Amino acid sequence: MHLDDEQLQRLLHAQLPSRAARNARDHLAECTECRERFVSAQQDEGRILGLLRQIDHAVPVVDPAALVGRLRWTTPPWGRWAAGIFLVLGMAGAAFALPGSPVPRWLRSAVEWVGGEKVPQSSGEPDPATLMAGIAAVPGPRFVIAFESPEPGGEARVRLSDGAQVTVRAPSGAASYTSTPNRLVIANAGTGARFDITIPRKAPRVEIRIAGTRVFLKQGARVTGAKPAADRGGYFIPLAPSNP
Amino acid sequence: MDAPEAASFHDHFTALFQVHFPRLYRYLDRLSGEPELAADVAQEAFIRLFRRGSLPDAPEAWLISVAMNLFRNERSSRSRRSRLLTPARSEAVLSDGPPSPEQAAVSEDSRRRVRTAINGMPERERQLLLLRAEGYSYRDMAEALDLNEASIGTLLARARAAFRECYEDPDAP
Numbered sequence: 001m002h003l004d005d006e007q008l009q010r011l012l013h014a015q016l017p018s019r020a021a022r023n024a025r026d027h028l029a030e031c032t033e034c035r036e037r038f039v040s041a042q043q044d045e046g047r048i049l050g051l052l053r054q055i056d057h058a059v060p061v062v063d064p065a066a067l068v069g070r071l072r073w074t075t076p077p078w079g080r081w082a083a084g085i086f087l088v089l090g091m092a093g094a095a096f097a098l099p100g101s102p103v104p105r106w107l108r109s110a111v112e113w114v115g116g117e118k119v120p121q122s123s124g125e126p127d128p129a130t131l132m133a134g135i136a137a138v139p140g141p142r143f144v145i146a147f148e149s150p151e152p153g154g155e156a157r158v159r160l161s162d163g164a165q166v167t168v169r170a171p172s173g174a175a176s177y178t179s180t181p182n183r184l185v186i187a188n189a190g191t192g193a194r195f196d197i198t199i200p201r202k203a204p205r206v207e208i209r210i211a212g213t214r215v216f217l218k219q220g221a222r223v224t225g226a227k228p229a230a231d232r233g234g235y236f237i238p239l240a241p242s243n244p
Numbered sequence: 245m246d247a248p249e250a251a252s253f254h255d256h257f258t259a260l261f262q263v264h265f266p267r268l269y270r271y272l273d274r275l276s277g278e279p280e281l282a283a284d285v286a287q288e289a290f291i292r293l294f295r296r297g298s299l300p301d302a303p304e305a306w307l308i309s310v311a312m313n314l315f316r317n318e319r320s321s322r323s324r325r326s327r328l329l330t331p332a333r334s335e336a337v338l339s340d341g342p343p344s345p346e347q348a349a350v351s352e353d354s355r356r357r358v359r360t361a362i363n364g365m366p367e368r369e370r371q372l373l374l375l376r377a378e379g380y381s382y383r384d385m386a387e388a389l390d391l392n393e394a395s396i397g398t399l400l401a402r403a404r405a406a407f408r409e410c411y412e413d414p415d416a417p
Binding site: 004005006007008009010013015041044045048049051052054055056057058059060062064065067068 | 254257258261262265266269270273274277279282283287290291294354355358359361362373374376377381382394395396397398400401404407408411
């Protein structure tokens with residue numbers, strides 16, 4: 001039994017396991033035909049390798065450390081993009097925040113141009129409304145707003161509104177509130193704060209009390225017990241004990 | 245990867261590079277006939293291996309597969325990446341230097357004939373012949389070219405026959 005092409009090539013290229021290689025060599029020693037095929041394959045391969053070397057170019061001298069070193073300093077494309085975006089955003093933020101920078105004005109103009117509405121210009125001061133706290137409640141048929149105590153320097157401004165809720169607002173932390181369906185209690189002791197109160201025009205009866213004393217009554221469309229505020233409309237109620 | 249692992253990988257990578265870069269380059273150079281392209285692709289394959297951070301089970305086969313993919317892409321786009329090429333590569337390949345006495349003895353006609361023969365071979369046989377010429381194992385060749393390892397020897401015999409035929413009769417269809 002002769003060696004097949006696979007065995008012959010594997011023997012030639014030292015790709016046979018040792019036992020199989022030994023058997024194949026034993027066979028070659030006895031079989032002239034296979035030996036001639038083997039020698040021919042050897043010569044053929046040697047000749048082809050010689051021809052291939054003719055077209056070789058010099059192997060470049062590359063230092064792996066240098067190659068890797070360059071790689072370490074080379075940011076991948078996505079990294080460059082991300083770095084670029086962060087840089088642009090950072091510069092834009094700095095330009096926006098810089099005192100006297102025209103960027104906020106340009107931005108406002110752009111928003112107005114796109115939205116068609118005038119954008120209010122910020123004065124740079126915080127909006128007082130954002131520092132306010134308060135409570136809202138839907139008034140029952142006989143609703144009472146009760147300040148727990150009179151407060152020197154304190155005042156309440158009352159406005160009628162078209163809304164559905166009674167709202168009470170004061171500077172944040174100035175008071176605490178408790179609400180039930182017919183009663184809203186304001187713990188105002190020691191605050192000296194000004195309270196802004198809105199009462200729905202549609203509410204049938206709403207009264208305001210200070211330490212149990214009624215100082216304001218709205219019944220239907222009629223309001224009694226409070227002076228109309230001269231400056232901005234509505235009613236003015238001093239929370240001081242001497243001015244009930 | 246902690247520091248000892250990184251150092252170990254780095255050592256293995258360097259050792260692999262020193263042994264296999266010349267083989268991979270020669271294979272690609274013979275395959276393409278373009279030394280610059282071969283150098284680019286071979287380096288890029290090793291760069292990808294380094295970026296991988298660990299050695300695959302069969303690094304040689306992995307490198308061949310990656311290099312072949314890069315080679316096909318590069319050939320189709322004809323784009324060249326030069327930013328990662330080391331100065332050493334540029335000097336060694338781009339100038340190529342004067343031919344050695346051995347090279348000078350070989351006529352340009354003979355080289356052209358070998359190149360024509362290689363280009364005339366079927367793709368699979370060409371790759372097999374050139375990989376074997378660089379001493380790659382049957383296992384690596386089978387894995388890199390997605391072939392059955394048990395038939396690599398037979399395919400190699402056919403590849404040699406195909407080369408011989410193309411070399412001796414370059415005008416044959």
